[in-house]
Amino acid sequence: MEIVFDGNITTPAGFTAGATYAGIKKKSEDVLDLGIIYSESPCTAAAVFTTNKIKSAALVFDQQVMQKKGKISAVIVNAGCANSSTGEQGVKDAYEMASLAAQALGIETEEVLVSSTGVIGVQLPMKSIREGVRNILLTADGGHDFEHAIMTTDTVPKEIAVKVTVGDTVFSIGGVAKGSGMIHPNLATMLVYITTDAAVEKDFLDKALKDAVAVSYNMITVDGDTSPSDTVLVMANGLAGNTPITSGSSAARAFKDALTHVCIHLAKSIARDGEGATHLIEVNVKNAKTVKEARQAARTIVGSNLVKAAVYGRDPNWGRVTAALGRSGVYLEEMKLDVVMAGISVLKDGRPVPFDKPTAVNALAGKEVAIIVDMHVGKGNATAWGCDLTEQYVVINSAYTT
Amino acid sequence: MEIVFDGNITTPAGFTAGATYAGIKKKSEDVLDLGIIYSESPCTAAAVFTTNKIKSAALVFDQQVMQKKGKISAVIVNAGCANSSTGEQGVKDAYEMASLAAQALGIETEEVLVSSTGVIGVQLPMKSIREGVRNILLTADGGHDFEHAIMTTDTVPKEIAVKVTVGDTVFSIGGVAKGSGMIHPNLATMLVYITTDAAVEKDFLDKALKDAVAVSYNMITVDGDTSPSDTVLVMANGLAGNTPITSGSSAARAFKDALTHVCIHLAKSIARDGEGATHLIEVNVKNAKTVKEARQAARTIVGSNLVKAAVYGRDPNWGRVTAALGRSGVYLEEMKLDVVMAGISVLKDGRPVPFDKPTAVNALAGKEVAIIVDMHVGKGNATAWGCDLTEQYVVINSAYTT
Numbered sequence: 001m002e003i004v005f006d007g008n009i010t011t012p013a014g015f016t017a018g019a020t021y022a023g024i025k026k027k028s029e030d031v032l033d034l035g036i037i038y039s040e041s042p043c044t045a046a047a048v049f050t051t052n053k054i055k056s057a058a059l060v061f062d063q064q065v066m067q068k069k070g071k072i073s074a075v076i077v078n079a080g081c082a083n084s085s086t087g088e089q090g091v092k093d094a095y096e097m098a099s100l101a102a103q104a105l106g107i108e109t110e111e112v113l114v115s116s117t118g119v120i121g122v123q124l125p126m127k128s129i130r131e132g133v134r135n136i137l138l139t140a141d142g143g144h145d146f147e148h149a150i151m152t153t154d155t156v157p158k159e160i161a162v163k164v165t166v167g168d169t170v171f172s173i174g175g176v177a178k179g180s181g182m183i184h185p186n187l188a189t190m191l192v193y194i195t196t197d198a199a200v201e202k203d204f205l206d207k208a209l210k211d212a213v214a215v216s217y218n219m220i221t222v223d224g225d226t227s228p229s230d231t232v233l234v235m236a237n238g239l240a241g242n243t244p245i246t247s248g249s250s251a252a253r254a255f256k257d258a259l260t261h262v263c264i265h266l267a268k269s270i271a272r273d274g275e276g277a278t279h280l281i282e283v284n285v286k287n288a289k290t291v292k293e294a295r296q297a298a299r300t301i302v303g304s305n306l307v308k309a310a311v312y313g314r315d316p317n318w319g320r321v322t323a324a325l326g327r328s329g330v331y332l333e334e335m336k337l338d339v340v341m342a343g344i345s346v347l348k349d350g351r352p353v354p355f356d357k358p359t360a361v362n363a364l365a366g367k368e369v370a371i372i373v374d375m376h377v378g379k380g381n382a383t384a385w386g387c388d389l390t391e392q393y394v395v396i397n398s399a400y401t402t
Numbered sequence: 403m404e405i406v407f408d409g410n411i412t413t414p415a416g417f418t419a420g421a422t423y424a425g426i427k428k429k430s431e432d433v434l435d436l437g438i439i440y441s442e443s444p445c446t447a448a449a450v451f452t453t454n455k456i457k458s459a460a461l462v463f464d465q466q467v468m469q470k471k472g473k474i475s476a477v478i479v480n481a482g483c484a485n486s487s488t489g490e491q492g493v494k495d496a497y498e499m500a501s502l503a504a505q506a507l508g509i510e511t512e513e514v515l516v517s518s519t520g521v522i523g524v525q526l527p528m529k530s531i532r533e534g535v536r537n538i539l540l541t542a543d544g545g546h547d548f549e550h551a552i553m554t555t556d557t558v559p560k561e562i563a564v565k566v567t568v569g570d571t572v573f574s575i576g577g578v579a580k581g582s583g584m585i586h587p588n589l590a591t592m593l594v595y596i597t598t599d600a601a602v603e604k605d606f607l608d609k610a611l612k613d614a615v616a617v618s619y620n621m622i623t624v625d626g627d628t629s630p631s632d633t634v635l636v637m638a639n640g641l642a643g644n645t646p647i648t649s650g651s652s653a654a655r656a657f658k659d660a661l662t663h664v665c666i667h668l669a670k671s672i673a674r675d676g677e678g679a680t681h682l683i684e685v686n687v688k689n690a691k692t693v694k695e696a697r698q699a700a701r702t703i704v705g706s707n708l709v710k711a712a713v714y715g716r717d718p719n720w721g722r723v724t725a726a727l728g729r730s731g732v733y734l735e736e737m738k739l740d741v742v743m744a745g746i747s748v749l750k751d752g753r754p755v756p757f758d759k760p761t762a763v764n765a766l767a768g769k770e771v772a773i774i775v776d777m778h779v780g781k782g783n784a785t786a787w788g789c790d791l792t793e794q795y796v797v798i799n800s801a802y803t804t
Contacts, residue, residue: 051729052725052728052729053727053728053729053732053734053736054724054725054727054728054734054736055728055736082721084721085721085724085736085749085752085753085754086754087737087752087753087754119721120721120724120725121720121721121748121749121754122754228725228728305707305799306799309795309796309799309800310799310800312796312800313799313800315800318523319484319486319487319521319522319523322456322487322522323454323456323522323629323630325455325456326454326455326456326457326630327453327454327455330455332455332456334455334456334457334487335489346523347487347523350487350489351487351489352487352488352523352524389796389799389800390796390800391793391796391797393711393796394711394714394791394792394793394795394796395793397707397708397711397712397715397791398711398712398714398715398717398791398792
């Protein structure tokens with residue numbers, strides 16, 4: 001697997017993208033707010049949607065499209081308005097957005113997925129979208145523009161592409177992401193689009209995406225919040241010309257590893273770009289009773305306000321780590337616990353290890369802080385990512401919607 | 403039921419209390435850090451302890467004492483050190499603390515409960531405690547001193563006493579509390595002590611406390627954190643001379659109502675005094691499918707960082723309320739949802755209600771903000787309390803332990 005420099009969703013063959021300023025976001029310099037990804041060859045697709053029981057109109061539309069298991073050729077996405085809690089009008093608007101893209105691209109409405117991200121409870125400005133769609137120019141290097149069009153409070157675009165060679169099969173996978181789930185609450189929504197020119201059988205693609213999501217986006221739980229619009233979509237157009245990858249086929253492992261790599265990269269980018277964040281926190285739980293319990297423990301620790309605030313303050317206050325572990329609901333034996341914070345052993349066999357505070361404070365100054373919890377009660381391992389909690393987070397999130 | 407002015411744990415007959423500065427906390431003006439509550443007549447007692455799987459040494463000791471179902475005559479509590487994650491030495495120290503109090507009071511060690519609150523992972527300074535116990539003077543108005551001795555980052559002491567008359571039975575219930583669960587993380591721990599001179603049968607007392615805790619302390623979930631030392635204890639010494647109250651007896655309802663009133667009062671006091679808090683938030687979930695689901699929904703909403711930050715910023719951003727409800731895991735029908743924030747209807751039958759933003763911002767300026775969510779899918783009601791999330795919270799909790 002090889003990382004493609006400056007690569008993104010338009011790196012795999014046959015994918016183009018573009019964006020425009022349609023007037024949905026308030027205008028400031030260089031703003032884009034409406035984008036399209038298009039594949040010249042219809043794609044096998046797999047998607048994972050929010051578990052939130054309040055679902056945006058676009059997401060409900062997408063779920064219906066995906067249930068039909070047809071091919072997907074395009075995605076249209078706007079920022080600045082979530083089209084969520086918008087009643088019957090919202091449902092109509094989501095459908096119209098898909099139709100507008102379909103007309104512009106000369107494809108069927110059922111080949112188009114729709115996402116909207118932004119403020120909840122406000123109707124989409126359809127007039128702007130109708131005009132905007134006509135102004136989108138799709139190009140083979142349009143991935144960057146598309147990324148900017150879906151950004152809300154993100155401070156950096158998030159992208160990656162990898163090239164994989166297995167025997168005589170060569171394919172690429174590209175991905176872009178926006179948001180950081182519950183870290184960017186006002187304009188919440190995590191949107192991830194992954195493209196590949198590999199030919200992939202539908203069932204295998206579903207399974208590979210589900211497994212990759214479990215160890216990436218589902219492990220960046222900052223406070224457990226989910227948005228009504230969270231979406232991870234992968235589109236495989238087959239233009240690499242390989243024999244379709246199925247479960248157990250020779251390229252299956254390589255494809256799954258590459259997809260997982262793309263997903264973890266984007267997930268970490270999201271956590272690192274958390275609002276007001278100054279540290280990426282990585283929590284590694286080892287030897288929990290099961291993998292499920294390891295995940296639960298890692299997510300609880302990385303999502304604890306107290307742990308997050310301690311990391312911000314470079315405070316080696318490991319009692320917050322064990323307290324979060326203790327309430328996570330997983331099986332533990334206190335006298336078997338080891339904790340290492342930023343490389344410093346602070347708890348061994350459940351007993352405090354004396355350490356030099358100034359050294360620990362220095363160790364916590366790095367931009368990435370690793371917390372390792374070895375539970376010694378089983379073989380379940382998991383890693384979760386999050387960011388620290390800063391005054392800036394509160395400032396950003398307490399501003400008026402007005 | 404009548405509120406006793408300035409009343410607390412020493413209001414019910416036969417209870418005395420006192421405190422001293424033993425040198426466990428760092429000294430600043432008027433500091434107390436070691437206190438005792440004593441009943442001249444041994445008490446029927448009920449207790450509810452933390453569900454955190456990491457338990458402090460004192461809490462493990464208390465659980466063993468309570469399992470024996472004997473009478474309890476005293477509680478000794480220190481602040482400044484949690485005696486948690488302290489290994490075998492911690493267990494010995496908890497036992498010695500109980501013994502020291504028993505010796506000083508001329509009672510058995512098994513009649514004494516122990517609590518410790520403060521920093522995790524540090525051994526108790528037993529020399530200071532040995533000396534301190536001898537300096538505690540128990541008086542009939544010592545409740546206030548006791549309250550101050552158990553405070554950590556609390557800004558105000560939390561107390562209440564009520565007097566209840568049922569037929570010719572007259573009894574009092576008094577209570578004090580410290581902490582605010584996960585709001586005061588560094589010195590976490592919620593400790594609540596309730597005294598009554600009513601004679602109460604043990605099984606009924608257990609049940610009454612469990613029910614009262616369910617609608618009070620368990621409904622102030624700020625971020626789901628629990629401490630290794632959280633304790634709610636009620637001691638009934640019977641000096642009111644009434645026929646012991648049992649389930650179904652004439653005074654049962656009055657006792658339970660009064661106990662619940664005391665618990666809700668103290669729970670709200672704890673939420674209101676959250677670190678850095680400027681608002682008490684009350685979330686009232688109506689007509690959920692079950693009471694259990696109503697509680698889960700109310701706790702999720704009041705514990706959401708996004709809702710908390712919105713209230714701090716007086717931001718009528720109700721999308722955060724419905725998003726938190728959506729991820730709470732409870733059954734809902736979006737098109738039946740009503741939401742009222744600070745008296746203003748913002749969502750009706752799942753559709754946004756236009757409202758005047760400046761009016762809403764003004765309504766959110768009050769010190770108490772009520773959020774009412776009517777789900778219209780059942781008959782389960784619940785109320786939860788919390789506080790807003792402010793920059794000050796982050797400042798306080800990101801300070802070094804050093």
